Amino acid sequence: MEGSLAQDVALAFSSQGPLIRSDPSLAQREVQLRLAEQVALAIEQRSALVAEAGTGVGKTFAYLVPLLLSGRRALVSTATKSLQDQLFLRDLPRLCDALGVPVTLALLKGRSSYLCLQRLQVARQGAELPDRWALRALARVEAWAQSTRSGDLAEIEGLDERSPVIPLVTSTRENCLGSECPQYKACHVMQARREAMAADVVVVNHHLFFADMALRDSGVAELLPTVDAAVFDEAHQLVEAGVQFLGTTLGTAQLIDFARDLLVIGLQQARGLRDWNLLAGTLEQAARQLRLLCAGPLRELRGVIKLRWDERASSDEWASGLQLVADAAKAVADALAELTAIGPDFDRLEQRALTVAELAALFVQPAGADQVRWIDVSPQQARLVESPLDIREMLSEQRRATPKAWIFTSATLGDDDKLSWFTSATGLEDAVTLRVGSPFDYAAHARFWVPARFPRPNDSAHPAAVGALAARCAQALRGRTFVLTTTLRVLPLIAEALRQALAQDGVAMEVLVQGSQPKRALLQRFGSGRDCVLVGSQSFWEGIDVPGDALQCVLIDKLPFPPPNDPLVQARVKKIEARGGNAFAEYFVAEAAVSLKQGAGRLIRSETDRGLLVVCDPRLRQMNYGARLRAALPPMAELFDEAQVFEWLAALAAEH
Numbered sequence: 001m002e003g004s005l006a007q008d009v010a011l012a013f014s015s016q017g018p019l020i021r022s023d024p025s026l027a028q029r030e031v032q033l034r035l036a037e038q039v040a041l042a043i044e045q046r047s048a049l050v051a052e053a054g055t056g057v058g059k060t061f062a063y064l065v066p067l068l069l070s071g072r073r074a075l076v077s078t079a080t081k082s083l084q085d086q087l088f089l090r091d092l093p094r095l096c097d098a099l100g101v102p103v104t105l106a107l108l109k110g111r112s113s114y115l116c117l118q119r120l121q122v123a124r125q126g127a128e129l130p131d132r133w134a135l136r137a138l139a140r141v142e143a144w145a146q147s148t149r150s151g152d153l154a155e156i157e158g159l160d161e162r163s164p165v166i167p168l169v170t171s172t173r174e175n176c177l178g179s180e181c182p183q184y185k186a187c188h189v190m191q192a193r194r195e196a197m198a199a200d201v202v203v204v205n206h207h208l209f210f211a212d213m214a215l216r217d218s219g220v221a222e223l224l225p226t227v228d229a230a231v232f233d234e235a236h237q238l239v240e241a242g243v244q245f246l247g248t249t250l251g252t253a254q255l256i257d258f259a260r261d262l263l264v265i266g267l268q269q270a271r272g273l274r275d276w277n278l279l280a281g282t283l284e285q286a287a288r289q290l291r292l293l294c295a296g297p298l299r300e301l302r303g304v305i306k307l308r309w310d311e312r313a314s315s316d317e318w319a320s321g322l323q324l325v326a327d328a329a330k331a332v333a334d335a336l337a338e339l340t341a342i343g344p345d346f347d348r349l350e351q352r353a354l355t356v357a358e359l360a361a362l363f364v365q366p367a368g369a370d371q372v373r374w375i376d377v378s379p380q381q382a383r384l385v386e387s388p389l390d391i392r393e394m395l396s397e398q399r400r401a402t403p404k405a406w407i408f409t410s411a412t413l414g415d416d417d418k419l420s421w422f423t424s425a426t427g428l429e430d431a432v433t434l435r436v437g438s439p440f441d442y443a444a445h446a447r448f449w450v451p452a453r454f455p456r457p458n459d460s461a462h463p464a465a466v467g468a469l470a471a472r473c474a475q476a477l478r479g480r481t482f483v484l485t486t487t488l489r490v491l492p493l494i495a496e497a498l499r500q501a502l503a504q505d506g507v508a509m510e511v512l513v514q515g516s517q518p519k520r521a522l523l524q525r526f527g528s529g530r531d532c533v534l535v536g537s538q539s540f541w542e543g544i545d546v547p548g549d550a551l552q553c554v555l556i557d558k559l560p561f562p563p564p565n566d567p568l569v570q571a572r573v574k575k576i577e578a579r580g581g582n583a584f585a586e587y588f589v590a591e592a593a594v595s596l597k598q599g600a601g602r603l604i605r606s607e608t609d610r611g612l613l614v615v616c617d618p619r620l621r622q623m624n625y626g627a628r629l630r631a632a633l634p635p636m637a638e639l640f641d642e643a644q645v646f647e648w649l650a651a652l653a654a655e656h
Contacts, residue, residue, distance in 0.1 A: 048431035054438030072228035079234035106199035151188025210245035247387025255287035294382035392427035467497025560595035
């Protein structure tokens with residue numbers, strides 16, 4: 001241990017320290033102190049640290065305590081807005097009180113989180129809302145707007161983040177009027193940025209961080225050079241967030257929003273001067289045509305599908321569809337060119353039209369060097385994306401710009417001591433790496449089973465076999481079972497097989513399926529008691545925290561290898577093979593190891609939790625890479641005999 005900050009940190013975590021004095025339920029954890037001391041050294045030395053901390057280490061306190069005790073300015077970024085709120089509203093105030101440090105805190109989110117007073121006024125006067133629920137939501141926003149100080153829409157209880165009202169009452173980089181806005185002095189976005197620039201610790205999220213690095217739009221770019229430390233929690237999500245937000249996009253939702261703004265503002269401020277309905281309608285028609293071209297023969301879509309660029313862009317219709325977009329945007333720009341003197345809204349609309357035309361022209365040309373293109377298609381919209389393969393260059397540039405501590409932490413950052421999965425994609429090979437395991441007693445409290453003589457994942461009988469096995473486990477535990485699927489495609493197949501198996505055995509048990517209700521409602525029902533099974537995919541693999549006996553069995557349908565037909569996956573494989581590397585070992589197995597650790601992490605969430613992890617994929621035992629994947633899991637005791645498995649489940653059930 002070096003440095004006075006590390007000594008202060010050790011004292012803070014000691015049995016006589018301020019943390020345990022303020023909350024006697026907190027326990028001393030050697031692994032937590034090791035992580036906190038390494039964070040302290042990184043802060044003092046302005047160096048880079050990449051730290052993997054297993055479940056139960058208490059990594060949030062391990063990085064916040066050194067930050068607060070250092071007295072230095074810091075930026076803390078996490079994966080989601082809900083985790084942001086947890087840090088800002090709960091963890092940071094609690095620690096500031098316990099440590100007695102006079103630190104000013106600020107929360108900074110993206111534009112879409114804050115009420116725009118100017119757009120609220122425009123929406124009130126002329127917005128076309130789809131139904132009475134949207135009308136009620138707008139009325140709630142108007143009432144709340146009279147009293148809010150922050151303008152953060154998260155304050156409105158029960159406002160669905162997918163509500164069509166939100167884009168009407170928030171701004172984007174494209175439609176914000178900036179200093180020309182009549183409401184500029186009262187602007188909630190500008191107020192949040194001013195508070196962030198004045199604060200000692202600012203909490204942001206990864207999406208905001210990368211969007212700002214690309215667009216210089218949210219205030220993070222101005223903030224970053226002024227801080228002494230930048231901490232990234234849930235850092236395993238950084239690369240994908242960066243790839244999404246450092247890229248260039250043209251989306252049909254973007255075109256529809258533009259058409260709507262054009263129509264509302266045109267009719268309000270320049271009625272009769274142009275045929276606003278025709279101009280907006282032409283834009284909307286171009287957006288619909290582009291969506292149809294992107295979807296192609298796809299009809300029944302569940303969630304977002306990522307298509308290879310050449311699956312659509314090689315056709316003659318493709319260039320014609322983008323030309324329709326460019327022509328519609330140019331027509332709008334021409335119509336607006338002589339109206340900009342009316343007010344700042346028209347100048348901004350003209351700039352948006354020119355930008356859309358430029359993007360349409362860009363996506364007709366070949367992709368840039370070291371860039372990958374793909375198409376996202378969902379039931380409502382489509383997006384064309386051009387993006388870098390990783391965040392190495394961007395992050396290296398930021399690290400060179402101003403000396404500061406860079407700290408990256410998560411429960412899953414790789415399956416080797418160098419944490420290569422993360423460091424190679426971020427250019428952090430020179431960073432200090434640390435791995436601290438979970439303090440939980442997995443060997444005593446958890447069991448791991450790979451069923452023998454089980455159908456292989458490519459066998460058509462596999463989903464039904466997973467559902468039937470899940471039903472048997474759920475019956476043994478009277479519910480308390482969580483099924484994780486690697487794809488959305490098999491989700492309904494496994495859920496239906498599970499229902500049929502329960503019905504065949506005459507068991508009344510509720511099967512909760514992702515997509516049938518909002519995620520929060522599903523988790524509340526699942527965590528409330530027995531007699532239910534939860535089946536989820538993708539977004540349920542991480543961030544799900546169900547401690548206690550509500551969850552005692554996790555089944556994973558198959559090994560979570562990246563989909564080989566994903567355009568990003570293909571581009572990364574090509575890059576590895578071009579330098580003579582082994583793409584399967586370096587990429588596919590490494591990705592599967594990290595995802596498997598994430599899924600398995602749902603099982604044991606506290607020191608007293610007990611349970612069973614089942615991986616319904618015989619390759620985990622039969623293939624040579626299986627040993628590497630098993631080694632990536634927490635140190636659970638392995639079971640090989642089915643009778644032992646159901647004895648263990650019976651013992652768990654008997655405890656309650």
